[in-house]
Amino acid sequence: MNLFPSSLVTGYWSENFVDVNVVIVLNLVGALILGILVGYERSYRGRAAGMRTYGLVCMASAALTVVVGYPAYWYGGHLADSVGDPTRVIQGIVTGIGFLGAGVIMKDGFNISGLTTAASIWAASAIGVLVGIGFYAAAIMLTLISALSMSLISYLEEWLPSHPAIGVVLRFNQGFVPDEQVLKQAALERGYDIVPSTLSISYQDGQPEWHFIAMARNKHQGASLAQLAGELSRFEGVQSFSMTHARN
Numbered sequence: 001m002n003l004f005p006s007s008l009v010t011g012y013w014s015e016n017f018v019d020v021n022v023v024i025v026l027n028l029v030g031a032l033i034l035g036i037l038v039g040y041e042r043s044y045r046g047r048a049a050g051m052r053t054y055g056l057v058c059m060a061s062a063a064l065t066v067v068v069g070y071p072a073y074w075y076g077g078h079l080a081d082s083v084g085d086p087t088r089v090i091q092g093i094v095t096g097i098g099f100l101g102a103g104v105i106m107k108d109g110f111n112i113s114g115l116t117t118a119a120s121i122w123a124a125s126a127i128g129v130l131v132g133i134g135f136y137a138a139a140i141m142l143t144l145i146s147a148l149s150m151s152l153i154s155y156l157e158e159w160l161p162s163h164p165a166i167g168v169v170l171r172f173n174q175g176f177v178p179d180e181q182v183l184k185q186a187a188l189e190r191g192y193d194i195v196p197s198t199l200s201i202s203y204q205d206g207q208p209e210w211h212f213i214a215m216a217r218n219k220h221q222g223a224s225l226a227q228l229a230g231e232l233s234r235f236e237g238v239q240s241f242s243m244t245h246a247r248n
Helices: 006-012 015-044 051-069 071-077 086-102 115-132 136-159 180-189 225-232
Strands: 106-108 111-113 165-172 192-194 200-204 207-216 238-246
Touching: 015 051, 015 071, 015 136, 051 071, 051 086, 051 115, 051 136, 086 115, 115 136, 165 225, 180 192, 225 238
Parallel strands: none
Antiparallel strands: 106 111, 165 207, 165 238, 192 207, 200 207
16 A cells, blocks of 8 residues: 555655745745844844844744745645635734743743744744645745754854843932932943833932933943942942842
8 A cells, every 4th residue: 555655755855835834934034034034123223023033923924924825835736716815824823822922921020031932932823824725835934944944043143233131220319319420421431322212200208219221332332230230339329239230
């Protein structure tokens, strides 16, 4: 008994079917590059969602969109009319995976983690869809590109110019009135700019507490956390403080 008849193999790997897989792969690569370009702008400005996240989401979106344009080649061209509309199944998968991805995103103070993991989960769903409808070459390529994106693009992010950010919480002595301009000037002298939209001020028992994000002018210019901590301990009016690398 022949488990793999030649007609089945040639049906999946006909010349036209291979051409379709090539077109899909080119779409995936193009979408990845464009997503990386958008993600670099976010990474350059110290945002949590960077090149890997944008690249994966853009590529997975392209994968799920481009396959809809070739329904005649789904399942090796053996799609039966009685199976209904497979795109509705894809919609359900993407929606369900979206909720799963949201569950791995966590916010801790100024830091957001899990965005790339969520994007990779969504990309994995696109890989499963490609496999399910028979675009094996495109699925393999999407898998390789996704893996390389998560492992190599982080090195590219480190190499490219960027603005690292730190989250700062300052608690001042009771009755002390901090001066925003003095604080901005002190940050500037150490290679940082305070992001105005991130500044929040609270009072408790007469003690002002300032929360803000300071962004380095470039990755080589800003003082290190250790240096900043040493200087903040001697800063006038500061009772206590906390700092952490921030991706906002």
